Amino acid sequence: MDVTETDETQQTDGKEPIIKYRNISKSFGDHQVLKEIDFDLYPGERVAIIGPSGSGKTTLARLLMTLEKPSAGTIQVDGRHLWHREVKGKLVPANERHLHEVRGDIGMVFQHFNLFPHMTILRNCTEAPVKVLGLPKKEAVERAKEMLDKVGMLDKVDQYPANLSGGQQQRVAIARALVMRPKVMLFDEPTSALDPETVGEVLNVIKDLARQGDMAMLLITHEMSFAREVADRICFFDDGKILEQGPPSQIFTQPKTERLQEFLKRFHLNGNGFQEVQ
Amino acid sequence: MDWNWDFTWNEVLPELLSVLHVTLEATIGAFAFAMVFGLILALGRRSRHRWISWPTYGFVEFFRTTPLLVQLYFIFFVFPDLFGLTLPPLAAGILGLGIHYSTYLSEVYRAGIESVPRGQWEAATALNFSAWQKWRSIILPQAIRPVVPVMGNYLIVLFKETPLLAAISVGELLGTAQSIGSNTFRYLEPITLVGIFFLILSYLASLLVKRLELRLDLNRK
Amino acid sequence: MVTVQLLVIAGILSFVMSFIGGFARLSRFALVRWVSGGIIEFFRGTSLLVQLFWLYYALPLLGVSLPSGLVGIVGLALNYGSYGSEIVRSSILAIPKGQTEAGIALNMTPAQRMRSIILPQAFRIMLPSFGNLMIELLKGTALVSLVTISDMTLNIMQMRNTVGHDTQILSLLLVAYFIIGYAMTLGFRWLERRFSAGRV
Numbered sequence: 011m012d013v014t015e016t017d018e019t020q021q022t023d024g025k026e027p028i029i030k031y032r033n034i035s036k037s038f039g040d041h042q043v044l045k046e047i048d049f050d051l052y053p054g055e056r057v058a059i060i061g062p063s064g065s066g067k068t069t070l071a072r073l074l075m076t077l078e079k080p081s082a083g084t085i086q087v088d089g090r091h092l093w094h095r096e097v098k099g100k101l102v103p104a105n106e107r108h109l110h111e112v113r114g115d116i117g118m119v120f121q122h123f124n125l126f127p128h129m130t131i132l133r134n135c136t137e138a139p140v141k142v143l144g145l146p147k148k149e150a151v152e153r154a155k156e157m158l159d160k161v162g163m164l165d166k167v168d169q170y171p172a173n174l175s176g177g178q179q180q181r182v183a184i185a186r187a188l189v190m191r192p193k194v195m196l197f198d199e200p201t202s203a204l205d206p207e208t209v210g211e212v213l214n215v216i217k218d219l220a221r222q223g224d225m226a227m228l229l230i231t232h233e234m235s236f237a238r239e240v241a242d243r244i245c246f247f248d249d250g251k252i253l254e255q256g257p258p259s260q261i262f263t264q265p266k267t268e269r270l271q272e273f274l275k276r277f278h279l280n281g282n283g284f285q286e287v288q
Numbered sequence: 289m290d291w292n293w294d295f296t297w298n299e300v301l302p303e304l305l306s307v308l309h310v311t312l313e314a315t316i317g318a319f320a321f322a323m324v325f326g327l328i329l330a331l332g333r334r335s336r337h338r339w340i341s342w343p344t345y346g347f348v349e350f351f352r353t354t355p356l357l358v359q360l361y362f363i364f365f366v367f368p369d370l371f372g373l374t375l376p377p378l379a380a381g382i383l384g385l386g387i388h389y390s391t392y393l394s395e396v397y398r399a400g401i402e403s404v405p406r407g408q409w410e411a412a413t414a415l416n417f418s419a420w421q422k423w424r425s426i427i428l429p430q431a432i433r434p435v436v437p438v439m440g441n442y443l444i445v446l447f448k449e450t451p452l453l454a455a456i457s458v459g460e461l462l463g464t465a466q467s468i469g470s471n472t473f474r475y476l477e478p479i480t481l482v483g484i485f486f487l488i489l490s491y492l493a494s495l496l497v498k499r500l501e502l503r504l505d506l507n508r509k
Numbered sequence: 510m511v512t513v514q515l516l517v518i519a520g521i522l523s524f525v526m527s528f529i530g531g532f533a534r535l536s537r538f539a540l541v542r543w544v545s546g547g548i549i550e551f552f553r554g555t556s557l558l559v560q561l562f563w564l565y566y567a568l569p570l571l572g573v574s575l576p577s578g579l580v581g582i583v584g585l586a587l588n589y590g591s592y593g594s595e596i597v598r599s600s601i602l603a604i605p606k607g608q609t610e611a612g613i614a615l616n617m618t619p620a621q622r623m624r625s626i627i628l629p630q631a632f633r634i635m636l637p638s639f640g641n642l643m644i645e646l647l648k649g650t651a652l653v654s655l656v657t658i659s660d661m662t663l664n665i666m667q668m669r670n671t672v673g674h675d676t677q678i679l680s681l682l683l684v685a686y687f688i689i690g691y692a693m694t695l696g697f698r699w700l701e702r703r704f705s706a707g708r709v
Contacts, residue, residue, distance in 0.1 A: 077610050106619065114616045124611035128629045137625055138615035190615060353644055353690035354683045355651035358662055362683065365675045448556035455655055462559055466566070475566035483563060487554040 026089070028053045028115075028193060028226055029074065034083035036069055043069045045250040046083070051194065051228060056220050058229040058237035058258075061247030062273060067230045068121075070247075071196040074228075075118045076109050087112050088193065114142075117192030121199045123183040125171040131158065132167040135186045143190065150189070157185035161215045177208025181215055188219075194226045195219075201233060209233070216240065234277050238262055246270045296477045300468060304461060304481055311460045314381055315447045321386030322446070323439070326393030331423075333398065352391040357452055360384040364456040381453035389446050396438050400431035436504060440497035444490050451482075461485060512661040513689070515650045519585035520643055526590025527639075531597025545594070552591035558652050560584050565656040581653035581660075589646045596638040600631040633704045640697030647690050661685060 027050035036044040043066045051057055059067045072078040074085060076092065084101070085092040094101040095108050104112075126134050135154035139145045145153070158164045161181040171179055180200055187195060197216065201209045213236050220227060220240045231237050237244060237258065244261040246254040248269050254261065265271045332344035351359065363384045368374040375383065404427055412422040454463030465478035533545035552560070561584040564575060575583065604627050612622035654663035665682045669675060 075610075075614050077613060110616060110618060113613075116614075118614040120607060120611065120614075122607055124605075124607035126608065126611070126626055126630075128633070138617060141621050141625060142616050142618075187614065349691070350683075350687055353648075353694070354686040355648040355662070357648075357651040357654070358679065358682050358686065361666070362679045365669070366679050369676050448554075449558075451556050451558040451562075452652070454558075462556075462562060466562065469566055474570070475562075476570045479559065479563045479567045483555040483559045486556050486559060487551065490554045491550070 025052055027051060028088050030084075030086040031070075031073075032084045032086075034070075034073065034085065035081050036066070036073060036078065037081045043250055044073075044080075047250075047252060049245070049252065051226050053193070054224045054226055055243065056227045056229065056241045057243045057245060058231055058241035059245045059247055060231065060234070060237055060273075061245075061253075065247040066250045067247045068198055071118065071198050071228060071230055074194075075116055075196060076113050087115050114190075115193040116196065117187035117190055117194070118196040118198065119180070119184050119187055119200050121203050123171075123176070123179040123203075125179055125183055125186070127171050129170075130167065131163065131169050131171070131174075131182050134171070134182060135189050138186070139189050153189050154185070157188045158182070160188070160218070161185045162211075175208055176204045177211045180204065180208075180212045184212075184215055184219075192225065194228065197227065197229045197231070199230050199232065201231070234262070234274075246273070248273070292474065292477060295472075295474060296481065299472075300465075300478045300481055303468060304464060304478070304485065307459055307461060307464045308485070310378065310458065311447075311450050314378060314385065314450045314453055314458065314460060315443070317382040318385035318389065318450075319443050319446055321382060322389035322393050322442075325386060325390035327397055329390055329394035330397035330401065333394065334401070348391045348394055351388055356384065356388045356449060357455060359388060360452060360456050377453070377456050377458040380456055381450075381458045385446060385449065385453075389442060392442055392445075393439065396435050396442065397431065399438075400433075400435040401427065403434055404430045433504065437497055437501040440493075440500060444493045444497070447493065448486060448490060451486075510661065511659060512647075512650050515581055515585065515653065515658075515660060516643075516647055516689075519582050519589065519650070520646055522582065522586035523588075523590035523593050523642075523646065524639070526586060527593025527597050530590060530594025531601065534594060534598045535601060549591045549594050552587050553595075557584065557588045557649055558655065560588060561652060561656050577656055577658050580656055581650075581658045585646060585649055585653070589642055589649065592645070593639065593642055596635050596642065597631075600634040600638070601627060603634055604630050633701075636697060636701050636704060640694065640701075643693055643697070644690050647686065647693065651686070 029049075029051035031047050031049040034044055034047040034049075035042065047066075047070065049070070059070065061067050069078060073080050074087075074092070080093055084094060090112050091101065091104070092109070092112050093104050095104050096102075126137070129137060132151065132154055135158060136147070136150040139150035139153060140147055143150075155164060155167070158167060161184050163178060163181050163185060166174060166178065166182070171182070174182065184200075200216065201212050204212060213233065216227075216229070217236070217240055219225070227240075229237065229241065241258055243255060244258050245252050246261065246265075246267075246269075254265065254267050254270050261270070262274065265274060329344055329348055332340050333348070335341045335344070360381060363375065364377065364380045367380070408426055408430060409422070412426040417426065450460055451462035453460050454466060457463070459467075461482045462479075465482045466475075468478045469475035530545055530549055533541050534549070536542050536545070561580060564580045564584050565577065568575065608626050608630065609622060612626045617625070650660055651662040654660050654666065657663070659667075661682065665678050669678055672678075
């Protein structure tokens, strides 16, 4: 395990980052959630973001998915500005059309799945490919079925989301995002809203994806052993800043900052399958 | 034809103000009737006895689906024949409006009653309250409180339907405006003014309802 | 039959106006929101009968004379369209934010999100309210008899003057309205069942 991790890190060294956050801040009213963040994500890299709730982890992902607008700073996706357009050498705020062009590289899996309740599972996965990518219906269906097969939900294509368990819904949501073939996939606490018994099936699907694809992944999670297993790099968020980052072996066994030590201790006490670290 | 300010201030406005109380009396009288009768209908629909709950259901559906205007005609013209009961126009109007809106309010009460958690019924039974005590001190106080703003909105809706009473010769705002019009051949000012009256009064009332809603909400927390 | 004609034409018009008004109330432009809000509050705040009287008696004095049938249609459509606008607006707002966000994450345009995600779900929420609104419209059509449009109510009231028998003919009139209204209620219930895909 350790060997592959180092291999991965070395591979990314030569490439340009696919995502670049520069000096990003975000405030909601008086409350500053992100404080001048610089953050890079390389093609194919798997980064897990951990940290206490309210530390700004989710906001980091939501800015990239254009669900929230940064208060200051820039984000680049594959060399193009996300929230800005260049007009005569100057950066001006992006309009909806520009956002539409750039965010096609990004996909997202939500904490609460957000499946479309009025569509069947299959339709959930074909609507965007047909409407947004302009695929012929037949091809969209093929792609959707392939992805649904991958997450083990092929037998439910004609069901509606309300008939599925939380874990099943989340697997469909993953397939729905995959069908769009994003270069970067965001997972926003994908198992936090699930019953304990269905957490495992969703984590396994994500682990499989991490093993197979060349898709970059940003995983916001509270599942420490999962983060350790899947990620190439762990970022510890605290109070709107990246306090510490590095390969899992280093973060989990030799935390440098006191805050991270405190944070990890809490998980140890909770017995979240984290004992193996010691 | 131009707007005549002199006519508006000196003839129309004083006359409309002098009958404003009729509109308000009709509103308040009919609403009071609807509050009481609506509760009876709501309880009737919940009755365990079919010979009470079914006719109540039929009554509510029928009066909710047929026009208030025709109901007013019915009360005004048919009651004298049928029951030998000749009501003065305003009383007939209050009765008609009251019955019509009691069917709406019965639905509001029903929603309120259904919003009381099951545990409250069970607790009342466990404490051995009688049926009457259970309704009076446990269920109804909790059922009515959350629906007070909805009732306030129906009060406003009812208020805006009082002009229909003009059709059975009640001298309320619109009826009076129409008679000013037919006497002077100037309809523009009186009817416009009636519209403004309704706009202002219903706007003020809706502000009150909003404040009420806010206060009830705050007390809850 | 005039009552049914009025019901259908004014019904369709107020349905269309509900969507125009509802979308205008949710517009990105503050001016559009305010103006539409003002118009809607105006028609909701003054009473339907007052509006009909104004269109029938006062408007001609300003030089605009509408045929009485048109007065009825315009009055009903504006009034119930205003109520309908609030139905459309609140139903659209009732769709959880996560649905819009999922649409953004799939890179749908705002128009695609509205068409494929928001409206189909909002429409289901609207249906029962529109059903009630159409019953209100049916009852509202009786008011046009007071501005001399010879609908069912006016016909019966004229018949009453000539043949008498108040009890029978007024009862008949009430029952006729009830039958139309009940048929509409059943129709809307059927629609609600048809559009309930995906809900348990």
